[in-house]
Amino acid sequence: MSKKTTIYDIAKKLDITAATVSRALNNNPKISEATRELVLKTAAKMNYKQNRLALALQSGKSNNVGVIVPRVDSNFFGAIIRGVEEELNPHGYHVIICQTHEDENRENENIDTLLNAQVDGILISTTSNKITEPFNRVLKKNTPLVFFDRRKTMNGVSSVTINDFEGGYKATKHLIEQGCTRIAHFSGNRSIEIFQERYLGYKQALIDSGIEFNEDYVIETKSNREAGSNAVKLLLELNPPPEAIFSSGDFAALGAIEELRLRNINIPEEFAVVGFSNEPFTKFMELSISSIDQSPLEMGKMAAKVFLEQVTNTDNIKMEKKVILEPELIIRKSSLKTSLIKPNLKKVT
């Protein structure tokens, strides 16, 4: 391994001072164009590499972009990050990732961590609606900020989301079309916009079909199997119990299905289930789970594109862009009853 070239080596070679070399490399106007060119050429020949952090401090550009997500180990956020990387890497950007675990303080710390790591931009799926001090710092530093999936309402900040209302509406409408009328809803924390929107979509679909909304059928659940299993236990104690669930998350839907099967309740004949996010396991379960696809790869790419537009936007005009993607309903075994409701069978029961 050869010794790393320093500005002192270049200075010695050209018989000038290290300070002159440094100024030349950093485009200081005190240095003549001829000297600057000579220094750059010699530096290139000697395979000199400037310290990237020093460069970042001078140019204000690190070529690092920070991505903050609630957690990295879900397919949904994993695919978003992949989309961001696929879009940004060809432009010479590197992606560094932080996770919040849905903790607002952690999120604030992540912002500071990334600012201190001198990132050129922050792409974030946020955990609360509150606009905290670190977010203001991002704006004050003029660091491009883009929300994806979960956003805060901030002036001049762009976002890429999906139409969650539409997702909730489509899922619920599908269950109604399958003949269900007593449809429950697992909602996430509705102080987060996406969960509120899915809930509103669910409610609207009921109203539009003339089905009475029953508050007892709405249960706030976390996005894990235990929560889904516990929530369905509560629902089954109601009189009458529901005959279908639209869950705001796939993991809670899975928990519900496991609990229903333990009780020998037939799915979808006696109880239909639709999840949200289209996590891979929903597809490869033997009893595959209907879900709402949110095209996370595309969402990541779009968020990256919005960031790129922002950094290349040399006008000093604030750009606020709202991209809203359309969700897609994927119908699978857990909710597809239609083939069973044949006219002749209907008469028998």
Added chain:
Amino acid sequence: MSKKTTIYDIAKKLDITAATVSRALNNNPKISEATRELVLKTAAKMNYKQNRLALALQSGKSNNVGVIVPRVDSNFFGAIIRGVEEELNPHGYHVIICQTHEDENRENENIDTLLNAQVDGILISTTSNKITEPFNRVLKKNTPLVFFDRRKTMNGVSSVTINDFEGGYKATKHLIEQGCTRIAHFSGNRSIEIFQERYLGYKQALIDSGIEFNEDYVIETKSNREAGSNAVKLLLELNPPPEAIFSSGDFAALGAIEELRLRNINIPEEFAVVGFSNEPFTKFMELSISSIDQSPLEMGKMAAKVFLEQVTNTDNIKMEKKVILEPELIIRKSSLKTSLIKPNLKKVT
């Protein structure tokens, strides 16, 4: 929102120069102890926060730790990262994550990205055995480096791994105990140590049981469902075909199972399957998949502990620590035939 306190505010308050305030805050020996204490007290009262990057440049400490993994969206690496965070956060460290997608160049870039972000340490599951320039840079900068799961052989660098040989051995031994003799192996890229070790464990278990090793039964597969499905197709064309697979990864095991079921081959009666990693889906499939658990949470915590020991190691002695965790075989439906091999049934067939 109150205006941020600057060193100028402190200087004004104390009627001294900003330079003196700066020197006091940065423990410059030219400043008297009395002045230093006054400045620190006033700074605390005025809720002054030093720029963390500036601090990092002065103290050489950013309180950020970088974690590099092949990919973030697997439960295995997700759980490792969680373990690292659980251990490091209480010590005031923040974790930033990069993924390599098994690409060596990307890995090198990630190292540079983290060094430039001034991390205090790098924890990495590496993608190749080669010791490249960026890794030498890490050592030269005296930045603590810890390998987990997948390591390079580097002098003075610690690692936390599991006993992959043992994992391969246990899985294969279990299949033999279930009455299988024609046991195939899906191996990963064996230039990576963990996959080579799993393969050697598989081979040794066969040898120890007096079963002849058949090279045709070993197929190098990527860790995804398509690869597993394709590999099992090749195996089924052999004469005789195998009757069991030990797969180095759960996703390839799942692909194999899906293909076997398409062909109406009964699992585990006609064909037994064991995976590796204990991804959650192996447990919650209706036909649950036997697998090797690698205690990733513990692995992450252990890697973080090794890092903490290293940063607090004030002696200038190089510390090289090798922690090897024991893998655990989790037996599930995809390989458990024992209950079927009842003595009376055996006679009937």
